[in-house]
Amino acid sequence: MVGWALSGARLFQFASTLVLFGSAVFSLYGCSAATPDAPTPERGWPRWLLPLAATIGIISTLAWLSAEAASLTGTWTALDAVVSGTRFGHILALRGLLLTLTLIVCFIVRSAKTLDILVSIPGGLSVASFAWTGHGTVATGSGLHLVGDVLHLLAAGIWVGALVPLSFLLALSSPVHTAAYGREVVHGLARFSAIGPAVVAILTLTGIINTWYLIGLSRWSALFDTTYGLALLAKIGLFSGMVALAASNRWRLTPRLQAALASSGAIGPALRALRASLFAETALAFLVLAIVAVLGILEPPVSAN
């Protein structure tokens, strides 16, 4: 029960902070400010996504602390004991504070661009702070591992945080499928594609570093005969699926939409194909996060006797 509560709280906390950071950043680089008849007045995707993510982040922080309290003291309400009694609790409280500040900023700041900048900073710090509440530097105390972890988290945030607003944009129903809407979609996808290879490279490289530290070369067989190893393999499999879908978006589906726009033909079929692909990629991303949430409470092979 406590284990499931811990994993659930972790999943919601990962998802909400990654979306908070990544979506704010995506809106800075991926949305064209000058799309006169964009599908919705505020640059194509709902602005309530940021306050919603911050709110889920705050609730999941409290839930995580509560589950941790249940695990350590047997009482679900002893949040203060966890916050004051463990370094883990300090970090979690700090993250909760950052998310609360972000939520307040969401209601105060009117300018979309200023808000995106203001949200991306505490959002990024919240995402990076996971390196200190997970298996950050298991048994090694290595700085390289921690740097790898922070970069891995931020890159994951950039990816997931772009997928969610893009999915929202593509989820809009057909009456708005004008050429201007099509151009907004192409613009967002093109901008995301431009940084996509860097994101995949960072995730792969830092993923290898993390695996090295948490499993170790001498215990490579643990990949196949421990729960931790199998969960990690499943994560890598899903990640590969995401990369394949992203590649197909970039080299097949986006060019198809561009061609339809250029020839002033119907953009509906190309949009529907992109939508299916993007939804699938987003679903895979959340499955990856679910696995990460479980990995965090499993014991990595490196610390097993």
Next chain:
Amino acid sequence: MLTATCHVRAIVSIGLFVSVWAAQAQAHAKLVTANPAPNATVAAPKTIHLEFSEELAKRFSTFKLTDPDGKPLATVVVDSKDAKAMEGMPNATLAPGIYTVSWTAVSTDDGHKTTGSYRFTVK
């Protein structure tokens, strides 16, 4: 070219900053050494000292000592200066027999709880 150098510098500085913070390790706390040692036969010990692989959240980390009949014995917890250790003194001199130490250790960095137990013999 200039901006590329700036980027490299920025990344290196961030890296250094994070590495300095990384002084602590994080994992599931494991018993590293104990005095009396597991399965050892010793003269009645004055203190029980347990050392772990990780820094402990002292508030949640404890151990219990049970006598040869399985009855828990009162121990006075001593605040060990070592962040990775816990220590306690039995209230009375231990009579000859087999004793069990059952510990619960919580790593302060990730809040993970680990438990374990071992025996030692007083001659």
